[in-house]
Amino acid sequence: MKKTIFLINIILLSVIVLTSCSNDIDKSIQGEWISVSASQKEGTTDFLDSFNFVNILEEEMNISYLSSEQLVDKTKRVLSSSNEKVKYELNENILVINNNQYEIEINNNEMTIKNSDIEVLYIRE
Numbered sequence: 001m002k003k004t005i006f007l008i009n010i011i012l013l014s015v016i017v018l019t020s021c022s023n024d025i026d027k028s029i030q031g032e033w034i035s036v037s038a039s040q041k042e043g044t045t046d047f048l049d050s051f052n053f054v055n056i057l058e059e060e061m062n063i064s065y066l067s068s069e070q071l072v073d074k075t076k077r078v079l080s081s082s083n084e085k086v087k088y089e090l091n092e093n094i095l096v097i098n099n100n101q102y103e104i105e106i107n108n109n110e111m112t113i114k115n116s117d118i119e120v121l122y123i124r125e
Helices: 002-029
Strands: 031-040 053-056 060-064 066-070 075-079 084-091 094-097 100-107 110-114 118-124
Touching: 002 100
Parallel strands: none
Antiparallel strands: 031 053, 031 118, 053 060, 060 084, 066 075, 084 094, 094 100, 100 110, 110 118
16 A cells, blocks of 8 residues: 555656656747857758747747848847747657757757757847
């Protein structure tokens, strides 16, 4: 009887820990990110190479192109008028966008999204 209760407690604790870990990465990718570098295999095209700004929400991403406009005394950032929304799925460290799988790594305010064709480094805005 004691072994059964102990085993049930271990299983419940494992489920809680695993659930909280996946929620942590879900929350950590949310926010505004700017692409600072990218490398891509020659001759390939990828969804990630078409924008440099992404706002990741709970269930979707708003993607756009961010440019700089030089004013008299300062530089102003301007988002392009073509803003696209895409759904994504996140399972542990695998991000799925438009049926393409990417590995995702988060380290403080840096995020790397990569697969065999492309690797993009983002910084949190």
